[in-house]
Amino acid sequence: MDNLQKFAVPLGAILGFLLLWEGIVWVNDWPNYVMASPSDLPAAYIRFWPLFLEMGWQTLWRTIAGLALAVVFGTFLGMMMGFSRIARDALYPLLVGFNAIPKATLVPVLALLFIGQHDFNTVLMAFLISFFPIAVSVGIGLSTLEPEYRDILRSLGASKITIFRKIALPKTLPEFFGALKVSVTLAFIGTNLVEIVSPHGRGLGALFKSGETNGDYPLMFAVLIALAFLGIVLYYGVVALEKTFAGWAERPAH
């Protein structure tokens, strides 16, 4: 019963959303070149299925690669900010300022810096847009560690590395995964930004662009739904990791 509910409720919500979308298009009598409706999508998927698989894979691996970079670099920055006041004071304004820049403005910069390196540029953008939440939450998690936690091990003569490994790292994991959930969707935005904006791009973003160029609205919407699907898949991937590594932080429901 519980399991059924777990799947039935979100599936029902998605179905309801699709019906609403279909209904709005139908009521307003919008033609296909204004707004596609869900019933137009299967045809688009069937027609371009090989492209969806190929482009979808490109988008997916580049997003994951960017996210992996963001995890490594973001955790590193977070550790510096968590352990050193000076690093915190120095890095915060820089990071906040960088995060405030609309990343679309960086696409031409990257394109000029690394001409023709489409894969590299895409991964780089996914990384640039998604490391901020990870750095901030790891930093906050480490700097707010109660001193008693440290004292318990320090009084036994434990090294800084041991204290980090045994206490600081596991204690920060819930915050880390919270940030990773935000970063997953941000990384998708980064990947697609480059795929859409740069000429001769690859990935689902490029497929969207070609739909736009050819006035194929069902294709464009089909791409958007495919992106949403990938986003959901990756998000629940993170949730599964969180359950495995930080499941203890979840309070039992009463």
Next chain:
Amino acid sequence: MANLIDIKGVTHAYRTKAGPLPVLRDLNIAVPEGEFCAVVGPSGCGKSTLTRLVAGLMKPDTGEVWLHGELVKSPRKTVGMAFQNPVMLEWRTILQNVILPLEIVAPSMPRAKKEARAMELLEMVGLAGFENKTPSQLSGGMRQRASLCRAIVHKPDVLIMDEPFGALDNFTREDLWQTMRDLRAKEPFTCVLITHDLRESVFLGDQVIVLSGRPATTQYVMDVTLPADRTLDILYTPEVADMLHILRDQIRIAQGRDGAVH
């Protein structure tokens, strides 16, 4: 040197933005091996600083802290600590929490041996059967019991406790006093207990030290001449009432208030 802990003429000040804040001034405390020393004093008088000094987590500006005839300069493996916050690691079971100090102090000890030692203590404090629960599944009093086990699992020379029972309700607190008394009978250790509770200091202590207001110095030392196997009933005898009265007066003096004012 007969004393296990010897604090000699310790003076310490914290550097703050408003200038140096003296917390300890010419503090002297001596605790013989196996003795239980309860330290009481007004709020914010520097009692927690005292625990950090004995644990070697910080060095005093002047004066010396000796443990076992050795000058304390840095953390040593021979102390155990317990705080008001039980600081349980939520991602470990109770058993794994208790084992933690052994992982640092005796990394080569076989796991089964570590677990056997932890189980022995958990049984003593009445937590047998809870070893595989996580800390969030236990009550505050049970978490504090587990925290006590962790503090002594590696058989430290000195157990340092900073208001360990301060956040518990009265009855749970009295239960834990008795647990402490029983633990000491089976696992002898030297102990420094920081507390706000005068009854606690008399029930558990072999000596009670009253610190003055900040900067703290040793204001009064009381030898508690009660039998080791005290029961809670002893707290209601005239003898203990007199002791509590004296301590209360000393606290009043430490707070800088005249004895006549109530």
